[in-house]
Amino acid sequence: MDVTTPAPGDLADHLSALRRGWLVLACAALLGLIAAGVVTTLLPHRYRATTAVLVLPTGAQDANAAGGRTKESINLDTEAQLVRSTAVAARARTLLHVTTPPAQLAGAVDVSVPPNSTVLQIAYSATDPAAARAGSHAFATAYLANRADSAQAATNATVRALREQANRVNAELRSTTGKLANAEPNSSTHALLDAQRRNLTGQLGTLGNRINDATTRATSAGRIITDAAAPTRPTSPSVPVNLAAGLLVGLFAGAVAALAAARFGRRVATAADLTRRTGVPVLSDVPAGPAAARCLGRLRNELSAGDGGPAVLAVVGAGGSGAAVAARLAAAFARAGQDTVLIAAAGDGCPPVPDRPGLTDVLAGTIGLPTALHPADGEPGLAVLPAGSPTGALPIPAVGAVLDRLRDQRTTVLLATPDAADGPEAQALAALADAAILAVPRRTARYAAVRDAAEQLHRVGTTLLGAVLTAPTGIDTETGAHRAPAANEVEGAADEPEGAPVGASARA
Template sequence: MSAPREDARGGTTAPGGAHPYDEPDLLRDQFRQLLRYRLLIICGIVLGLAGGGWLGLTANETYIATSEVTVRMPTADPFTTGSVDRVAMGSERRTAVSDLIARRAARELGMAPGSAPSLGRGLSVTNPPNTEVLRFAYSAGDPRVAAERANAFVTAYLGNRQADAEETIAHNVASLEAQREPLLERREELEGELDALAEGSGTYDSAVADLTSISGQVSEINAQVSSLRALDTSGGRVITEAGVPGSPSGPGLPLLLGLGYIVGIGLGLLAAWVRLVFDPTVRSSGDVTRALRAPVLGVLPRTGRDHPDQLLAEGRLGEEYRSVAFRLAYDESFAQRRRLLVVAPRGSIEAPLATSVNLSAAFAEMGMDPLLVEADLRTPTLTDQLRHADGVRPGWAGAAGGADGGWPAGVRVPIDAGESGIFDLVPGRRVRNVPRALTSQAATRLIGHADAKGAVVVVLAPAVLSYADAIALVDRVDGVLVVCDPSQVRRDDLARVRELVVGAGGLLLGAVLHSWGSGQEPARGDVPPAGGTVPHDGPAGAAGDKHRARTTSDRVRERERDRRARALPPEQRDVGSETLGLRVLDPSDMEDGSSRQ
């Protein structure tokens, strides 16, 4: 048994207990959203390449010459008897970079002693692990200078090490010679005494023993002096002599450009991520679904312009509308009531208007009896954009009149949807009190037409967050379809729409996404001419209507001419006007007994 599903009122959505948006899906969705900010990513790449190119072109070329020295292998220490010590490479490395070596290198190069500090700045000495090797590396702008100074430091280091060894040997030899001097004098005295003593006497034997002992000590000291003087005092051996480097060190221009490209991509993605975090608009169908807690029923393809010039769509756009209509027709919640309220979160009504017309045409094509109700009583325009089905009358007559003699007035207009068939339209009109007209008994009976067998009612209302008209109709229509541009609507707006619809007892059936743009307030209604305003049908319209911009000046002129035609008596109207393309039927004409073919 599967887990309960979450509908628009707040249950769960995935059967089987699985959440429909797991973490991998969210990560993929976020990555796709990052790619929408291509301009930021491209700017980051350009900035990285510019930085890498600038470093490669402006940085001074540096040449590094390297020489390696093996410090002399340890032998028996001549200064401490019988001890064998290894060379302390850490101490030797510190000595190699000391000022003492720098001064000796300056003398080796024929430079003044005061230049030793600046001379030592280009030197670096390292000791490879587990070796007794010192690597001298000197950096300079001239390759010959780098090689010359690296060799000079090696010579200075080895010379300093040899001088230290010779000084130590000389000190020890002098000490041994000082110890030998009294022994030599005593030996000479004993030799003189032996000449005066008779052989075989006890005194003679004692003097011979003393002379033998002193001679042995002198021989031992002479051996030590000889071993010290025989030591090799060289500080080490050069195993790699610094040569003139053939190319500068460090990254070249191609490598710097590659690093700049990589860093630029990182900067671009970081900027895109920051922009995404602080972007309040939705950027994908997943965001819409999460905000509305309702599925996305369709994504309308791009039309290459702000909005379609004709309401009845063809081609890919028309097929997408048919797909949405089929999904709605087989939705259990919609099939029970067959009432559909088409609205936008805020802004223009152009996209919901086109959606409601094409859904009505699709329902007619499916064999249903659709009724399109234009519940936009502030700026109604459907009668200006649809064409009447000539010679066909609907087999229905409405009530004698709506609230205040206004809307709905029992008038239905058959609309020719081409190959899809015919559907009925209840056009909107401006009334004195919009809320009263929308909640009147006549409006309720009109929407109740969906209870008839095979009938479906599609209601077009203004934006939910712009007016309360849609909320006033929710309890009568129930099913709500939200039409929005994900790049223009905010997540907070969608969440607010859901709160209002669910709070009013409605059900969010889903959403239809488009990319026509203009998701703000402009794009619909009469435009005041320069220097004045377009008059309304009555004083009430002047008090409550919002004027929205049209897309072309031609449509403005057509609207003004149509308004003047509607202001004339019925017998003087030009019913054959090409602009209208629609014939509004009087209720008495629909009650004469003729039926729709």
Template sequence: MEATYAGSPPSSYDMSDYLGMLRRHWWIAVVLTALGVAAGAAYNQSLPREYVSAASVLVRPAGLDANVSGGRTRDEINLDTEAQLLHSTPVVAGAAKLLHRQDVDVLAASVTVEVPPNTSVLQVEYTAGDPLEAQAGAHAFAQSYLANREGNAKAELTRQADALRAKLKELSDDLTEINGRLGGLHSNSSAYASLDSQRDTTVNQINQLNNRVNALATETVNAGVIIQEARVPTRPVKPNPAVNYAAGALLGLLAGLGLAALRQRLDRRVHSGRDLVRAGIDVLGTVPGKGKHCTEVFTPFSPGGRAFNRLRNEVVAALKPGEQVVVVTGASRGPAATLVAANLAAALSRTGAEVVLIGAQVPDTLTESAPLAQLLGVAPTPGLSDLLAGRVNLAEATQRAARTPSLHVITTGGTATAAGMLQSHALRDIVATLRAHADYLVIEAPSTAASADAQSLASLADAAIVAVELRRTRRPQLTDAAEQLRRVGTVLLGGVVMPRLAHRARRKSAPEPEPALVETATPEPDPHTNGHKPRGEDQTIMLAPVDASALAELDEAHPR
């Protein structure tokens, strides 16, 4: 067996529970993630395309501007201010004129400007829904900005020149007045010397202003130059497929995890031994392998055989002196109890002990009929129902297993559906007789979910084991099974966890066979008979310790 869980039920889930949930419902997360990616792709396809083209403009001193070397904000040229000027009304209007458009507000919203650090360059970017339109817009704004800057510089030069000319006119008028006053004075007078000095000063100022006017007239205006023309963009910047696909995948994954958690919360099936622990049932062990490999009596040294050898040891250790009857029932319908009971009985008999296995479950799954008989290689009839009906005696109903001499089997028999037989006093007498003449008695009981027979049989036993089939047994069934067994005072040793088995449903179209018409299944050949079919009296070997007096007492109490 695998690890055994004991102790009080855990109050919360741990990481292994969440990993188990993810392992069971991984397909939900995968499907919803794929749907999320598909939704992201559809959303990406529905978005309008945006293309961006950029033109680089080198800003130079225009007119009398200061040197711009050294970056963005040095001296009188502030490149951050220049970047804002690209959104000014004159620049936007100039770009609209170049593009032959009237929607000035749309144009202003479509342009952005970046200033690379430690440069005198403006990066003019224009966004549009068409690649050619984006290129034309970036180029138009760059040209409009340079034209506006050059026009402003020329206007500034003209203003300065006009101011100097106005000053020259004033100085010329002053010089004319001084010359007129000098003409009326004697050259040796003190007033003449003062006016002569003023005349020299005025002449010098006039000469300086003339030089400045000449300099302004010859000033070359170069506001800047486009150092990188706008190009036609080859791919859109929006939408971003990678971002949309990743967002869709993430949302799909989150939705998948949420749906998996909801499904896990609504799923009432037993998925692992931890569900047994939460129901207050200790896990005696877990049968290894997959369902199709578990429908047999395991050999002693196979993984399944070693698992049931360990279960045998735990059961023997749990039984007190004088206790020898173990009932095995299933929490849900199916062959799980049959398989556990058969393998437990085989494991007990391998120790040399005399073991009797009583089949009391209606054979409606696993095989078409008599699963216990086919598992152990015995005839399906006569069996327990025939014995309870008084059609055969205990010796005739008891058969020796083909491969295990110390294992004796009482099958369900041909009248397994007779109502009330499992609650009869005859069964109590049979169990009492077998207690006296066998080392261990294993009873394969019907499922607690099928009828109250399991509870009746448990009242005759010293201990009980619940066979739990993963992904078929439900947690309420598990809780109900434990409660039924505890109410009759039977010690529940724990549960044996089995993988989900392949159930073969009973054919509804086939009528229920009459007891007298039940066919006898051919048992598996005994290796000691060289493949020959044993004859009738050899198939119904009576349990050796049961003597004639015991049979006489049993027949006297319950005459046929």
């Protein structure tokens, strides 16, 4: 079994990862707020002043384009673009007495048009309130002056065109009048020429009236209806907006970090992550406290279902010794009325019981197996075979013979092995069992260690039923305090009632 690439999780897995990473989220959000505050402090403040200009029709050149905002003869969308033109910006620069390029000045201008109106709101942004007011007023004045000049130029062009037309009509009238004087009275030619003269005279009078109207009509491009006032507070940077943005960025970064830690972290966090990252199913997620006994009781029922379960079950440590899980599970089997033997072959992970012979003594032939099996106080049907005196590596064939004797007695055997990463002993012992489970301590075991342990069992043909996820190694299940394992923890665990912490002397 070699699962190296994390499989994608579902929404529940992501939410669980975010709950576990709440501290990362909180720190990231705080850092985002601090960064936003620093940036807000360092950014230059900008002030914005607005001048309202009423735009009036100036003549026939103000044709309304398709899609204009109003039904008037003025297209304010076009006028708004003219405010930011180079010609207007050059006039505004002259009024402001600055040397800034016109394009840069125009970049600080923003023009808006209120709906259903002929008003332009010319806003100017600057780092100083007085400069913002002066810039808005200068652009409004420059725009009106530029519009008035454009209207006057259009009027002058119209007058020139009318005068040229009047000169042509006048010349034609003189020619017609001369021809009329030489024509015979009462002739058809005389009548035609007289009609042409009267027509040309009428045209000349009409052109004269149009010229008079164009030259005497007052042209008004518009006027300022609300002059800009010096702003009292900056418009940017916005403190609420920047803080909200910093908070969102911080939360996003924290969420990414929490999800990345859950997806690519090396230590086991949850049962779902364990299965997703290693492919090993989780038989039970044992919590800390009294609820641990209930979870192990349910696990006992599941292991005993069908044909009664395996006669010899190895509890292999993956990231820690499996002795504690084996002891609690053995007590659960004994309470169900099954003759159960707990063999503590965990080596260094399970300290020997002082002054009591155990497995190594049986293998050495110094004591018989019945004598080495010590009844567990308060747990009828449970016997404990301690590790015994340390003598180095266990003779595996001799251990197999002991397990065969216990199988013949129809006894359920829980074999606690050392951690699979400590050496080949755990693999060799698990090969003697009918099935195995992995004891995985949460937040201390690594996914690589679980994958390695599962691969070791697979290579020797041992049936791996799944993993039991437990509280972190070395943490008391009742108080949560860190402690070193007691010397008699393996045997004492068999003496506990369900719901009591390992090593307690209380009786069910």
